[in-house]
Amino acid sequence: MSAELELSEVCVTRGGFEVVTDVDMVVPLGEITVLLGANGAGKTTLLEAISGVVDTKSGQIALDGLPIESMRRNARARRGLAHVEQGRAVFADLTTEENILAAAPSGSFERALELFPALEPRRDVRAGLLSGGEQQMLVLARAIVSDPKVLLLDEISLGLAPSIIQDLMPVIRRLGDSGIAVLLVEQFAALALAIGDSAYVLSRGSVVFNGTCKELGDQPKLLQGAYLAGSTDATDRTSTND
Numbered sequence: 001m002s003a004e005l006e007l008s009e010v011c012v013t014r015g016g017f018e019v020v021t022d023v024d025m026v027v028p029l030g031e032i033t034v035l036l037g038a039n040g041a042g043k044t045t046l047l048e049a050i051s052g053v054v055d056t057k058s059g060q061i062a063l064d065g066l067p068i069e070s071m072r073r074n075a076r077a078r079r080g081l082a083h084v085e086q087g088r089a090v091f092a093d094l095t096t097e098e099n100i101l102a103a104a105p106s107g108s109f110e111r112a113l114e115l116f117p118a119l120e121p122r123r124d125v126r127a128g129l130l131s132g133g134e135q136q137m138l139v140l141a142r143a144i145v146s147d148p149k150v151l152l153l154d155e156i157s158l159g160l161a162p163s164i165i166q167d168l169m170p171v172i173r174r175l176g177d178s179g180i181a182v183l184l185v186e187q188f189a190a191l192a193l194a195i196g197d198s199a200y201v202l203s204r205g206s207v208v209f210n211g212t213c214k215e216l217g218d219q220p221k222l223l224q225g226a227y228l229a230g231s232t233d234a235t236d237r238t239s240t241n242d
């Protein structure tokens with residue numbers, strides 16, 4: 001598998017503090033790479049640095065072998081990078097279909113339906129009236145119809161019922177199987193690890209685990225540490241695997 005997205009020694013500062021430190025990461029085509037870590041670990045910041053929402057302080061980000069860290073956000077998007085940001089909302093006053101068309105060329109609503117048939121009966125409904133799950137499907141569909149090579153997903157399950165999250169995960173797996181490189185930040189670690197290929201754990205901005213999802217799933221202590229690391233000294237209990 002080729003590495004569609006590759007990070008080397010990426011550092012990012014926020015408010016004068018370094019919140020992402022020396023991150024190396026490989027996100028291959030056709031795979032789902034899961035990124036876990038406690039609140040404040042730096043997951044969102046890392047995704048924002050990849051898509052160009054924030055600047056990097058140092059390090060390289062390569063998309064299909066080409067350095068992109070100095071490019072503007074829309075130039076990165078044109079090269080195939082799509083980012084579903086944490087807490088991203090729909091355009092409430094537009095219909096479901098209009099939300100899709102605002103993101104991609106006409107006729108693409110049918111493509112969105114292939115992934116989310118549940119949106120069909122909601123086609124002409126204002127997006128603000130959709131359920132939380134339907135809105136999140138719409139947010140995801142908007143990113144997908146832009147035909148990305150790399151898809152960054154930041155906690156798309158936030159605020160959704162567990163049953164809906166369980167329905168969303170296989171869709172993400174299918175995106176990976178269709179050849180997209182997916183970088184998935186997800187609070188429900190077990191669900192993400194069940195559909196993912198490789199995993200990274202961030203603790204205070206640094207990678208403390210890099211391996212397969214199965215390896216991480218088999219290490220409950222490390223997994224638990226990933227969620228405590230922000231508020232306690234759990235970094236001492238997590239081990240580096242590289």
Ligand SMILES: Nc1ncnc2c1ncn2[C@@H]1O[C@H](COP(=O)(O)OP(=O)(O)OP(=O)(O)O)[C@@H](O)[C@H]1O
Pocket residue numbers: 014015019037038039040041042043044045046086
């Ligand atoms: N706009 C900002 N200005 C200053 N500091 C920020 C800003 N956004 C985030 N931070 C800080 O950067 C660090 C990393 O935050 P980030 O949101 O990337 O973590 P996260 O892993 O995504 O957390 P969560 O699981 O809560 O979404 C935190 O210490 C946070 O307080």
Ligand SMILES: [Mg+2]
Pocket residue numbers: 043044045086154
């Ligand atoms: Mg976040």
